[in-house]
Amino acid sequence: MRKPRRLVPVLAILWWFIHFLSVGTGATSQSQTTPTQPKAAEYVRIQPGSFEMGCSVRDNGCADNELPVHAVKITKPFEIGRYEVMQSQWKQVMGKNPSKFQGDSQPVEQVSWQDTQDFIRRLNMQTDGHRYRLPTEAEWEYAARAGRNDAGIANPDQVAWFGDNAGGETHPVGEKQANPWGLYDMQGNVQEWVQDWYGNFLNDPATDPTGPATGNRRVLRGGSIEFCPSCVRLSVRTYFMPDVHSLSSGFRLVREDTR
Numbered sequence: 001m002r003k004p005r006r007l008v009p010v011l012a013i014l015w016w017f018i019h020f021l022s023v024g025t026g027a028t029s030q031s032q033t034t035p036t037q038p039k040a041a042e043y044v045r046i047q048p049g050s051f052e053m054g055c056s057v058r059d060n061g062c063a064d065n066e067l068p069v070h071a072v073k074i075t076k077p078f079e080i081g082r083y084e085v086m087q088s089q090w091k092q093v094m095g096k097n098p099s100k101f102q103g104d105s106q107p108v109e110q111v112s113w114q115d116t117q118d119f120i121r122r123l124n125m126q127t128d129g130h131r132y133r134l135p136t137e138a139e140w141e142y143a144a145r146a147g148r149n150d151a152g153i154a155n156p157d158q159v160a161w162f163g164d165n166a167g168g169e170t171h172p173v174g175e176k177q178a179n180p181w182g183l184y185d186m187q188g189n190v191q192e193w194v195q196d197w198y199g200n201f202l203n204d205p206a207t208d209p210t211g212p213a214t215g216n217r218r219v220l221r222g223g224s225i226e227f228c229p230s231c232v233r234l235s236v237r238t239y240f241m242p243d244v245h246s247l248s249s250g251f252r253l254v255r256e257d258t259r
Contacts, residue, residue: 038088038104039174043079043255044182046143050074053141054201055235056151066235071205072138080135080143081252083107083173084185084192085119093122100247105172107190107250113218113242116193116251129259134195134251137237138209140221144234146181152234153187160188160232166225187232190250191220198239217241224248 054069055062084107091097091104098110111119116134123132135143144152157165158177166188174184196211196219211219217239223232226248240246 038086039083039172041086041089042082043253044082044143045077045079046074046139046181047077048074049142049147051142051145051147052149053138053206053235056233057149059151059233059235061151061230061233062235063237065200065237068201068203070201070203072142072209073205073207074139074142075208078135078139079255079257080139080183081255082178082183084190084250084252086173090119093119098245099170101169103170103172105174106170107173107185109170109190109247109250110245111193111249111251112245113193113240115245120253129257131256131258132253133256134193135254136208136210137194137196137219137221138206139254140192140194141234143181143183144179144186144222146179146183148180148234150234152179153230153232156187156229156232159186160223161185161225162188162223162227162229162232163225164229168225170225186222187234188223188227189225190222191224191238191246191248192222193249193251194219194221198237220249 050071050073052069053072055066086105087097087099087102087108088104090108097108099106099108100110120132152159156162159179160176161171170189173189176185176188178184179186197215198217198219199212199215220238220240223236240249
């Protein structure tokens, strides 16, 4: 008498085939489809100190506007954002998102200097015990250098998103290596508006400088996804008119305690 055929291998093959189809058609588990939560805004306290502002030691690629190198003293501690301002923060305050490269944890971009002032004004109306503002250019470079005097481009791929590794778009903040003081993306992802009017450096020591009293262009610091590897130097300076919107322009905040 012929023995009955066993169904277990057939059922196993059938189960594997159905599973393969479900994976191939995008049927995934809830844990795989849950979007990553945006990082919370964090601030790092920066202690007072002195540094040499401008073209870094042994940097032969500096532009004229990074000279002359001059001594700067920061006399007051301040808290600066660990990350660039994210789209989730912008939407919470402004109710809309102007960014081309959408993502809650990605830095907001396509914001003008004037837009940052509107954001800051509305944020300060929330009266959370802090006052927010843009950093001065000197505060920004002091925090970015974090005690270093080199150009910061020995290993640009480790610390910055720029033209060669960004794939033409911004990336979630905090994915690259932090600087020695725990700040992320100071050299790439988006350029960052600072408070100052643009002007040439003076060849004199300065204490808590705030830039020229007047002007028609505002300063941006740091590199971006549009920069070359050697262009994300710690001393690089650019500028735009205050009403200009750019794919590579964002910002980070300074927070002061008002309580």
